Amino acid sequence: MTKFKFCTGVIWYNPDKNAVKRIKILSEVFEKVFVYDNSENSNYNKVAQFDNVQYLFNGKNEGISIAFNKIARLAEKFDFLFALDQDTEIKGYQIIKLKEYIEKYFDPQIGIYCPNIYFKEKKSYKEEVSVVPFTITSCSMLSLKIFRQISGYDEKIFLDGVDWDYCIRLRIAGYFIKRINSIEVKQNLGFGFKNLFGIYEHSAARNYYIRYNRLYLINKFPDYFYGWKKIKHLYLANVKQVLSVIFFEKDKMMKLKMIKKANKDYECSTEK
Structure with a gap:
């Protein structure tokens, strides 16, 4: 039993x-x-x-x-x-x-x-x-x-x-x-193989959520994301995401637009 x-x-x-x-x-x-x-x-x-x-x-x-x-x-x-x-x-x-x-x-x-x-x-x-x-x-x-x-x-x-x-x-x-x-x-992953930045290709909408939620979590847990960990997840991860789109992915303009929108939307949400 x-x-x-x-x-x-x-x-x-x-x-x-x-x-x-x-x-x-x-x-x-x-x-x-x-x-x-x-x-x-x-x-x-x-x-x-x-x-x-x-x-x-x-x-x-x-x-x-x-x-x-x-x-x-x-x-x-x-x-x-x-x-x-x-x-x-x-x-x-x-x-x-x-x-x-x-x-x-x-x-x-x-x-x-x-x-x-x-x-x-x-x-x-x-x-x-x-x-x-x-x-x-x-x-x-x-x-x-x-x-x-x-x-x-x-x-x-x-x-x-x-x-x-x-x-x-x-x-x-x-x-x-x-x-x-x-x-x-x-x-299983539905978005192919990792590129040279170690990133799988995602849709424009997925890029939006990746960026928005990363900002949300970093600010939700300041005692967890601090020092080098904050630099890695806040700044370096964003640079990797953008460079991955520019150099390796399709629908570049739409994805970059959605990443920018995620930044703007999160800023607006914190101002309320």
């Missing part, structure tokens, strides 16, 4: 066939699967056959913070929420292994248990388990007790920076993130 109750929440945005196939896997290893669809058109027919899947749809893209917060409120009888996006290639046995680890080695000070996420190449570690300062949102096994205690995800952040914000607040509150290195999970 298990000690804890686990559920999962998946965020969709115009899901492809692979995203739909993964719902079957999730429905077999979780008591409850919440699918929050940020698409403009409903995809309910793709999950209607699963009895333990609850489909949530609002006809617009609300980002991931609002979506996961709503899922967490619906998951009141559960202890852990496994957060996923539609680009993560995770297998059923990997999820079971993660759940078994939590059952065996549960620590009330751990706010997130996560696998060893990789993008292009696997990175091996000598230690079976590591305490880490950060993990991405997808594949985060969130302690819902702690999630509610620190007020969930910041709904002012639409996409980029959601994970940084939550991990920082988690650690400020005295909790930790534990990575199980033997569970290796691939995260």
Whole structure:
């Protein structure tokens, strides 16, 4: 008999066939699967056959913070929420292994248990388990007790920076993130390869959110982003973003316009 109750929440945005196939896997290893669809058109027919899947749809893209917060409120009888996006290639046995680890080695000070996420190449570690300062949102096994205690995800952040914000607040509150290195999970990226600046190409809208949310986080956590860390994330990161667009990317003028707009919009928001 298990000690804890686990559920999962998946965020969709115009899901492809692979995203739909993964719902079957999730429905077999979780008591409850919440699918929050940020698409403009409903995809309910793709999950209607699963009895333990609850489909949530609002006809617009609300980002991931609002979506996961709503899922967490619906998951009141559960202890852990496994957060996923539609680009993560995770297998059923990997999820079971993660759940078994939590059952065996549960620590009330751990706010997130996560696998060893990789993008292009696997990175091996000598230690079976590591305490880490950060993990991405997808594949985060969130302690819902702690999630509610620190007020969930910041709904002012639409996409980029959601994970940084939550991990920082988690650690400020005295909790930790534990990575199980033997569970290796691939995260797909829909924007090609890194260029010479180490940046993946993004859409103009994504460039806007990257810049805006970076400014927001740096000013939200002045005790975390200070000294060299502030210089790196505030100034050097912005230079890299702009140079990446100028030298390597398509739609240069639109992307530069959106980065400039992000700067202006953030300045206006701080003046209110």
